[in-house]
Amino acid sequence: MKKLSIFFTLLFLLLSAESYAQNTLKKWYISGGVHAxxxxxxxxFGEGLFEGDNWSFVPPxxxxxxxxxxxxxxxxxxxxxxGEIDNKRLMxxxxxxxxxxxxxxxxxxxxxxLKETSWFDPYIRFGANYHRMPYRGLEFAPAEYDNAGNMISGIVDNDGDVLENxxxxxxxxxxxxxxxxxxxxxxxxxxxxxxxQYVAVPAVKSDYIDFFQAKAGLAFRFGKxxxxxxGIPDEEDECPDVPGLKEYNGCPDTDGDKIxxxxxxxxxxxCPNGESTDEYDCVNGCKVMKEIPVEEEPVEPVTPDPVKEISFEDVLFEFDSYTLTADGAQKVKDAAEIINSQEGNYFVDGFADSVGSDAYNLKxxxxxAQAVKDGLVAEGVDGNRLEVRGFGEQYPKCTNDTPEGRACNRRVVVLERY
Known part of the structure; x- marks a missing residue:
């Protein structure tokens, strides 16, 4: 047994050295210890598994x-x-x-x-093995009994059970x-x-040479x-499943822009951060296009059609709103009195300032204009006499370069149709 222990010690150290030297980027594992x-x-199948008398222990x-x-x-x-063991079932x-x-x-x-770096590392294992243990060539002959039913020959285990004939x-x-x-x-x-683990011999119908085996010892793992x-070990790699760069702790920079x-x-x-051209700035790795200022020529107010405006003030609106203000509602009421006092049909024309897209301002x-028409109808004007039109930011009445001018252009005008 002393020679056997020395042999396994040398084998243990040899395998440890080889696995570390030849597999610096592989995960190797080695363990050794005592078994029973x-x-x-x-x-x-487990009965009496925790009874110490059933176990046969082998040296470290x-x-x-x-x-x-x-x-x-x-x-x-x-x-x-x-190792040398006892089969305590067959004595x-x-x-x-x-x-x-x-x-x-x-x-x-x-x-x-569980986390790959967990200190608790459980596993299940299935194996195929070569098993050797001398049984002294014993043949388990059929049991023989006397007239009273008592067994006079045959092999029994330590519980008195007759083994396979x-x-x-x-x-x-x-x-x-x-x-x-x-x-x-x-x-x-x-x-x-x-x-x-449980070790079973399929070729033998009975379980009389099957056994449980337990092991306890030290474990070592080598390499990375x-x-x-x-080239970056998983334990240091923040992106272990995607090839990356060392300066980013193993994570990639696909477009090579240092981000x-x-x-x-x-x-x-x-698009490296900080890069800037006449067309764009780089922000978080993306190109943000710059707005190119366009000088606008002053636009003279024009009347959209050869019509005349009835004599009342424009109905004005708040920014980005088509809800009538209190002042606007009063102007609609004044316009209704004028329209109801005379004949004819009318355009209800809406306008916007230059803030926003053309399509948005048109809508x-x-x-x-529809809000003003609804107000006029509520004051008794026949809706069939009114036609709603929208011109967006076309035909500004005032300049769009100042807050006051843009407020002036957020308006609705009621025009008499010829």
């Missing part, structure tokens, strides 16, 4: 695992368990056991369930295993490992993971 087996609890460094991460969720491993003592196999692990600390116990077996494990990372690369292959994509509102259009002017 429990044959009696396989009979009831009797179990070793080497694993390599495939992606954030899965890893493959190679496990080996050796066999101090036999040399070997269990070597490949396994697939699913890690819960994968960024979906006619079975021959081989030394070498193919075994399947499955179980749970967990790592507790005390430091970033050193932790404690606990693992429990770099999922996006940008990382997370802060760039136009990540596909290069606003029509709404203002």
């Amino acid at each position: 087996v429990n044959h009696p609890s396989a009979r009831g 460094l009797s179990q070793i695992s080497v694993a390599r991460t495939l992606n954030r969720s899965f890893a493959v491993d190679l496990q080996a368990s050796v 066999i003592d101090n036999e040399y056991m070997v269990l070597i196999g490949m396994g697939l692990r699913y890690r819960f600390a994968n960024g979906y369930i 006619g079975a021959i116990v081989d030394n070498d077996h193919f075994a399947l295993s499955g179980g749970l494990g967990m790592n507790f990372w005390i430091w970033s690369k050193i932790g404690l490992n606990l693992e429990a 993971s770099d999922r996006d292959k940008d 990382e994509d997370r802060l760039d509102e136009c990540p596909l259009e290069p 606003l002017s029509k709404n203002r």
Whole structure:
């Protein structure tokens, strides 16, 4: 046993050195420790699992695992368990056991369930194994009974149950295993490992050589993971799934304008902050076009049609509004008295100042004219005598360069039609 412990210690150190030297950008894992087996609890699949008398313990460094991460969720491993154990179900003592196999692990600390950097790192494992343990070539012959029903020959286990009739116990077996494990990372690369799994031999119909195996030991992980292959380890990469630049902690600058994509509102259009031309300024990585001032020539007020305005003051409106003011309502009432006192039909023409787009101002002017028509109808004017028109910012009465001039242009005029 002393020679065996020395062998596993050297193997442990050798694998550690190799994994670190050859996989500086890969995530390797190695653990080693003591293990124990429990044959009696396989009979009831867990019955008596926590009874110490059912377990056979093996000295330290009797179990070793080497694993390599495939992606954030899965890893493959190679496990080996050796040592002299007791099969306390079959009452066999101090036999040399070997269990070597490949396994697939699913890690819960994968960024979906737990954080990848979590100190608590549980996993489930399924494996295929070579299992060897001498059973002294015993043949489990059919049991024989006397006339009173008492067994006079046959093999029984430690619970007095007759084992499978006619079975021959081989030394070498193919075994399947499955179980749970967990790592507790005390430091970033050193932790404690606990693992429990059930080992079954499919070729044997009975479960008399199946067993539970538990392991406890130290775990080490080496190298650095770099999922996006940008040369920046995942633990330092703020964008671990997208290739990026070191100056932006692993995040990309797709358009190369010195603004990382997370802060760039136009990540596909290069526009460095602070750049300015006659046409645009760069703001948050986007081009903001400048307004080019246009000098407007003074426009003389013109009458839209050869009509005459009835004698009352314009109905004026507030900025960006077509609601009649108190003063406007009084002017509408005055206009209604004039229209009702004479015959003829009338235009109700609306206008706007130059603030806003042409389309918006055209619609606003029509709404203002309609508001005046509605007021005139409310005062008793026949609506059929009134025609609503909107001219937007055309035909300004006053200049649009001053607040007073723009207020003058927010108006409605009632004109008599010839």
